[in-house]
Amino acid sequence: MSKGVDRANVQIENNVVLANESGHRRYRSVDEIKQYLDCRYLSPIESCWKIFDFEMQRQYPSVIRLQYHLPDHQFVIFNDDNHFYDVLDRDHIHDTMLTKWFEINQSHVPARNLTFVEFPSKWTWKQNKRQWESRLQGRCIGRLPYAHSHSGEQYYLRMLLNKIRGAQSFEHLRTIDGVVHPTFKAACAALGLLDDDNEWNEALAEASTWASARKLRSMYCTILMHSEVTNPYALWQRHWKSMTDDLQYQIKRDMGNSQIRIDDGELQNLRLIELELILNKNGRSLRDFPPMPLPSFENAQFSMNRLIREELDYDFTSEQQLFDNLYAGLNEDQLKACELIMESYTHNHGGLFFVYGSGGTGKTYLWRTLITRVRSQRKIVLSVASSGIAAIFLPGGRTAHSRFKIPINLDESSSCLINTNSNLAKLIRETSLIIWDEAPMAHRHGFEAVDRTLKNILKLSENASEDCIFGGKLVVLGGNFRQILPIVSKGGREATVSVTIKESTIWDHCKVLHLKINMRVMNLRLPKTTCQQLMDFTNWLLSVGEGKVSAISLTEFGESNWIRMPSQFLIKNDSQSLMRLIDSVYPNLRDSYRNSTYLKERAILAPKNGDVDKLNDKMLSMLPGQSRTYMSADTFCNIEGDIVENMNPPEMLHSLNFPGLPNHFLELKEGTPIILLRNLNQSEGLCNGTRLVVTRMGDKLLETEVITGSNIGDLVLIHRISLTPQSTRSPFPIKRSQFPVKLAFAMTINKSQGQTLKNVGVYLPEPVFSHDQLYVALSRATSPDGLKILIVNRDDDPWDYIKNIVNREIFDSL
């Protein structure tokens, strides 16, 4: 088959050719076969193929359709005139591929490693003997004919046959973790393959035996926010007591009266208030989850807009003290930037600033100074960041998307989903300063949407007009263009640059302020020579990030973007090199992996998810202890007809992997590091990118310890949530119910952005593919001693050269 050579000859004509003298019409005779042959065009490729007599088609490997059935529902074929008892007396009438599979598993131990679908790879079906025999040659794959989800137990039996290895009977198929379930459906549910409200019941019931009432409340809120609970009220009614059992005691203690009793209605109301506050912190409300009751906020302190109250809920004196300390320590660049921004703030001039500085130049320090200044004066500052991991380092930080309700799918006319009469709009009107960190990572349409929305919300304010940028608010953006820019699917270099803030008209209003002094190195107070080494390393990293390190081309017409890596960082590529990389980043893994400090300081980075998954699996297998595999429940988001469902059975959905989505099989062991894939609860530091260590594995939940961000050491409960792929590459909408985590011994370079690590291994089985990925990977390391790189180049390419993609135009006019 070759592209572009098929052709069609289309002609529209009257089928009446002519009328003869007697007036009779004559019709053109149409020979469709001849027309087809005339039209058939043999391409040169196909002609040659035929001349050489090559095979035109073949099927490899062969495929066998595996019959399966419910107990005693074997298919029997008979003629109308066959006698019923004769049919029943036939030899092997009960034997089918499925029952014989059970029998083989009873007698052959090695066969038990295979699922029914995998079975034909090692065994062949002899139809005449109705028996499986060991396969001697050839390759074959099994397929289970599709069962519609409405076909009941048949559907669930089919799901189990795709998962369970070595079953010896139907009962064995229904036995999960030693429990015999009454139906195949119940067995599927126990394996986590189904998704319904019962899952949340079980997760909360399990959590109530491990965790405090406070943790349960927080977990209930994340369930509401991230899962599609059909009846949240029923869930609340079932579990509110375990979420409230600390309250009687708390009130008795606070009031110093052990006799006091509070009725259930009041207890529920007090806890609903708390749930509402947790949800508010995450931009949601109980109102979003009908039929949940709304608490009554009769108390005077609740009468103010709760969003505003939360932003004013600071101790002004300690904010002032903090400000004084921070301000006194500002370096020259920071002081200049701080003064300029403060001038605008003091005179209420509004305006837009961009604080540009590479990693360690004290941007976060400057944000803290500005934030404490504004808060100490009882004013409101909103601090946001483009990524969750950056947001948790900002005091009171949120992601820009959640704070401003920026739509996920953006275009040039998008606006934020904020109603002008909402509490959020009121909060924005009251805000004196907005800080937006890691701005280069965000799509320019996001800034434009916020600009449009703020203009709309603020158009009636006294000193604003629709012409003022961001409606006249003072906005400070910050970040470093030496980092991964917004991702444009299948977009090239120009497309990537064109979606950054620099290409927006907003940039014309921006005053750029530079921070150049690397405070991270200065702060280490190292001996002079070590300090110099560190400065050299940092400067070298900056040159890599700006594309200033001399580069060559490896092909005649290729771009000159291959740079030589200093040998001190390199691990020579040979058959043992991957193990050496693992050992250098994770020395004494088996003895040390239970130490969370050890894990928090290190990671291996690779450009693609596939390589990261392989590394993680390898490292998991190196650890002692029993692993546990959690399977996801996968469904279509919107079933709009049977066609899609008929074509795509569940195991096909299970086999799909998407970036940013956990895989169907999630294998974990106690003590393994994992990374969160969603912003679960930003106020508790649970963001996309937060790393955790698994401390306990339940049936429906995981207990984990936070090892990054602002809440290090906290124990948090992670449950399954509903996830949909964020990339547009998914051919149809699917929903996956799974723990929103992945193993994190290794992670993708993009995911590592914002993390700081002592020991970094960079694994490059293929070159990096986007702007400054190499810089981001290398600069995760805090010192040259903590960096190791394994490059796997093609045999004829030099082993120590590495591709460095930098879109230099992004640095123009900065």
Ligand SMILES: Nc1ncnc2c1ncn2[C@@H]1O[C@H](COP(=O)(O)OP(=O)(O)OP(=O)(O)O)[C@@H](O)[C@H]1O
């Ligand atoms: N003026 C200062 N005085 C003392 N320490 C400072 C000062 N500025 C920054 N630091 C310290 O230097 C280190 C790096 O600063 P900071 O985290 O603010 O940099 P950054 O630009 O935000 O880095 P990154 O982009 O990597 O997050 C921190 O430990 C910070 O406390």
